[in-house]
Amino acid sequence: MASAAEQMSEWEDLVGQIREVLAPRKPASSFRHRLRWELLQMAQGHPDRDVSLAESSAPRELIIGAAIGSVVALAGGIVYLLRTREHSRARSMADVCIEQVTTQVG
């Protein structure tokens, strides 16, 4: 059976350990400044800041990647469309020429 002094010492040890593992942590100053700036933007009536904060848990790289992907896909679509048009125009021009040549030969 532990004496009262020993028991007290055990409790003090436990409390000391709790203090140690829960030592205060400070936020990174970059985060602190960024959040302050975003809150000020909100205060000045820029509603888009609200959305940005609410979505801050989504990985930024993912959002940027998705945006780049969309732009590339759109550009690809436009190029395809232009080429298809050019191609069909070229084909119809060729058809006209062939027809003319055929008529002249005939």
Added chain:
Amino acid sequence: MEPEQESLLVKRAQEDALAFALLYDMHVDRIYNYVYQRTGNRRDAEDLTARTFVKAFAHLSDYVFRGVPFSAWLYRIAHNAVANWYRDRRRHKVISLDALMEQDDGQQRPEETTRVREERRALIKVIRQLAPERQQLLILKYSEGLTNAEIAETMGRSEGAIKSLYHRTLLALRRELQAREAD
């Protein structure tokens, strides 16, 4: 700062949104620390701290001073944000031990023995498995350095109830640590 003085600041922020930055400066470190101790990793702590302040900003007009510090209101928002985080993502079941121990980064001393490190690891794990209100009590007391009276105000309980909860929490912690040692 006295709660009455702080309430004047809050009133100013309710009239002029830009004054909210002053309240932010006063409380951001402690809210971040609270959330960090609950989640155990920087990324989620930053996300939940941001959510806490955005929500506080959006609902500032609802705040009414009733003699309780403004920080108590912020802690309540942060506490709910953490509860939602656990509930929605169910991270309390899948959170890795490495994530739990992230807080040791940069704090490990070379002279610290493996045994001491293991003890710290076990203690953090046991603390994070306590009921949310018990974790909150330990963080407010030992990480934020609040008195029992301040903790009582923050948690909306009587001082006697806080003392009793503290006593039960320490007993539960010791019991769990002894059970782990015995295994």
